[in-house]
Amino acid sequence: MIATFSPDGHTVATVGDDRFVLLATPTHGPLVVRDRCRHRGGPLRLGHRECGKNKLSCPWHGFKVSDNALLRSAAPAVRIGQTVRALLPGAPEALRLLRMEIPANGG
């Protein structure tokens, strides 16, 4: 199903137990990724970046996730300006779009 994200609109989508989040990466622009660190499953949206760095630190164990790794794991999507239309797995009736602050995006 298609879910539309934007920094000033929906930034998070849940599909059942899965959570997807719009992350702003300095290297590849906005990406929609699973909100789950591949180390121990920490919530990447709550991570942080050091200024100018192209790696995101997971809030649980400080596991570093590079922008390139985020790109490789990103949902297939099209960015149009600041809007991202992403193709998410699951049934449309299971989709919930949320407007949440994303600390990992610096705000």
Added chain:
Amino acid sequence: MTVIRDKVEYLPAPVSIRDPALRRYVDHALFGQPDHIGAGGPFRRPMRPQDINQVLASPLLTARQLTTNAALMAHRILTTIYEQDLVFLPQHRDAGSFADFSAFYSHELRDIGLMCRTGLERMTFQWLDDEVRPVGKWTVEGMREFLKGRLAEENAGQSKVCAELLGARDPAAAARRFLVQLSGDFLTEASAMARNTLGAYGPGLSGLFTILIDEYGYGVHASKHSTRFEDTLRSVGLSDQVHHYWPWYLPTSLALVNYFHYVSAHHDRFFRYIGALLYTEGTLHEVNRQQSIMLKAALGPDVDTLYFDEHAQIDILHSDMALERVIMPVVERCGPSVIPEIVRGFEEFAVLQALADEDLIGHIRWTDGLKEMRVHGPIVEKAMQGPRVLTFTESAGEISVPHVHDVDEMFLVESGSLTFHACHDAHIEMNAGDAILIPRGRLHGTVITSGSCTYRVASMEENA
């Protein structure tokens, strides 16, 4: 297989102030001052060569700059360069018509145009490379789900353009102006598509060819889609001649035509082309259904809507054909690495169409409410005391070819008289002391109707 990433170290220069070819192109007599303000046709295409410096000095455009005068001129030139690849014949049997034909297709003019083409394409379309960007790992199943889902989104709800037209003070006039904008595309419909039907790429080519011959009425001239549109135009008293309304095309109307030539003339963009093709074929059936209803409501029972009614049915088939008989065989042949380009083409055209709809709505409001744009009193005096006021004196019959301004402008006739035109059928007479506010990006031109006329134009820069 070894992946070749080498690129020829050549980047075509952006259009620049030093480019003499572009200046030579627009200085051609076919593109100079017309005999009358509405003059246009397949060969004579007034372009306001005096404005060429705006194009030459322009940076690469952004989405917000698609309705500037530089964009209008660049798209007029680009349409002309692309259409020198199409065949138009002399419109009349006289020697003058044949001379126009010969001049339009002269080797010299074509060669100069080709020298300018890439620079103009970068200026007008490179912004899309940044604006639309596919990411992530795409699969065939994912692409199909995405494209079908997007078509369903695009086809939901009422057309904003149709709603605007029906809400106009004069819906019949608004509907005719809408048809004029379509005529730049529909009278040469599918010509860009034909560029993609040469070569050899398997079943996808045959799928595309089937759509093409359908557009061309399987060789039955009366059934050719452009012939059907000619019937529509004639039924409401409009000309069916190619580019009869040339000066009145909006820059975004031309951008839609040019985009298809752009992705069809450069075959490295073939995959974008088939994505854009799906967007048009997959949305036209619903849009045309609504447009047919709108045209009947606005223009009455005599309007010939067969073009729209036929598309409302046939483009459902074309949508399936574009996906199943063009895109899927091409992806099957080339693999999933081409999918992001297909998705990109779909979304690029969606972006352009949305901007064109917005511009068209602005045009309909401007032409429909032209008389309301007259102003007088202190607002005019204040504008004329501003720092950017230009004064022009012109003589009887002098024509200002339709153009747009990049900022709001106050236009005041100081002496004499003129006719102020906003499109082929919307104009007002202005005499000494009359003023009008011209919003930025809104098309207009003038014809002097007195022996001499002096008018002043004040830039309302703060509105830029």
